[in-house]
Amino acid sequence: MTTTTHRHDERRISPVFLAILAVMAVTGWAVWTDFAALPGLAIFLFVTSAWIVSLCLHEYAHARTALHGGDITVGARGYLTLNPLAYTHAVLSIVLPVLFVIMGGIGLPGGAVYIDRGLVRGRWKHSVISAAGPLANVLFAVACTAPFWLDALDGVPTGFQYALAFLAFLQVTAALLNLLPVPGLDGYGVVEPWLSYNVKRQIEPYAPYGFFVVIALLFIPAVNGAFFDAIDALMRALGVPELSRYCGSELFRFWQEQPEICKIG
Template sequence: MEQTFSPEQFSVQAIHALQQAGEFASRTRSLSLSPSHVLYGLLAQREADAVGVLTALGHDTEKMLRELKAQLGSRQMVRWRTSGAQQQERMDPALERVLHGALAEANAAGAPFVSTRDLLVSALANPTAEIAEWQNAWRIDVDAVRQAPVRVYEQSVAQAAQQYQDAAARAEAQRSHWRLSSVFLGLAAIMVALGVYLYSTPEPEPVLFFAFVTIGWVISLALHEFGHALMAYFGGDFSVAERGYLTLNPLKYTHPVLSILMPVLFLLLGGIGLPGGAVYVNMGAIRSRWMQSVVAAAGPAANALFAVLLALPFLLISDPTLWLEHFHFWAAMALLVFLQATAIVFNLLPVPGLDGFGILAPWLPDSLHRALAPFYSFGFLLLILLFWYVEGFRTVFWRIVLVMLGELNISPVLIDAGLTFYRFWM
């Protein structure tokens, strides 16, 4: 095609019709691209304007396409080997008139680009002898095609390119929603490096023991909140992906005081794993009450899975004397498992603000929610009072924790040593 025509002047479907016309002309060894080939390309675009209009006017476009293909395909031209300049495809002058006519049709209609209907109208209004013969055989009225109200929406090249870019951007954003954050990977790498150090050093620096356990705790916090976010996403709240909750980035879940300072303070004072992070879940978007309960339970479930993974060496090796050779490392691992156990029991308490209450909340009547609403903001204070001033509550709490640790084959001696090493300045 000559440079007077550019892709931006045509719809995507019109370009596809011209491309298919060129491919058909090449297959039949035609010496030039003619309006007849373009007519074939137009009829081959089953979802475009031209076919839509002809079909609405009662024409059998599939039959027309078969007849065109049979007649044009029977004309196998022989091309002699010539110089490079002579081998180049040349445009049939009749086709040039059709393209100019199609541009005029689009301009007259105030359209920003040439559609397949514009090409069809121009081919019928500027017919070659061959097209005139088919037009007469098929009884196509060019004015009826031009004025037919039926129209299939066609896209410009610019629109198609923009849609492609938008789709690519959405796909990239979707991938980034699930991509592990560099923060999480960095913390995991530091934890592994510290673990190797603790394992290989008989008397490790106390501050590095503290760092290993604290980083392990932050990683468990990320896993806990990721569990909530993952189930919320599958339950229907897709906003958790946009907030970055599916990347395991602790910075997306944490608050400097509630997520770092308070849990460490609880650990130092009472030896309790207190998850302080929180993800915002739009429970209104979750599709069922069952799924709302699953979302609430997913956090403690993530802690349970992490605890089992950490406890695998203790479960697989029954000889307790083996823990003495790398005592600091195993004490740190035991302490991390202990923290997971306390976090699970702590979080499953049916107190407002904790996951245990979140599991029950979807099933409670609205009247009870209204009655409890004034106390929701005091759930944390209630826990402190229960833990420090109600001996029966503490007894039951620690008994459940010890049963869990016993099932995981974690020695209380290692836990006590881990707490001592962790509070190295006390």
């Protein structure tokens, strides 16, 4: 009885996550109904809270697949409660990605939860655990873009379309960045179990810097252009107009002067 109760507590959804979810729901309603006096502020709060929810789901996906893969310690660490404050790297997982969205409008991948890899047996299980986080972003992006590629936008307010387009853009960028086979990112975690011992030993000293190298490379115009060209191609494939994503990004920064083409309400 005690063990069962303890396991239930380890998997009970955190009030912190529920509060963030409530903010997303209320601000999403405000955007949909154009209830807010400042539409841009409502979009900012909706996209930010939804982005944090997606980050929590990203980390939860890692933890849940690790649990089924053999790491029974993830529950005791609080990873199954969706509480962002329980993450090993709360700053990398939540704070830094949110700041990058505010400053640069890019979906930055966060720091992963700690997985006891010694408890996981089998290379495929290790790969699936690493891939689960980006897959959560992919599914979130599919949900956000569904009204676009299903041609189901009739009755969807313009401001809400803009918000969904920008939120989808963040999910796509986060998924693509995270799937890069660079040490420190989930993409490397997918391929790492299949590398030889010697190769892994040679790469290991550089693993802590891979994340920062990727961010630095994005400041190189040629790399930045190629990356965002790929993002734009994916967004078009998902049926999202460039104008919707652009206006969502501009309205998100409600403290700036809004382009006339994007003004709503």
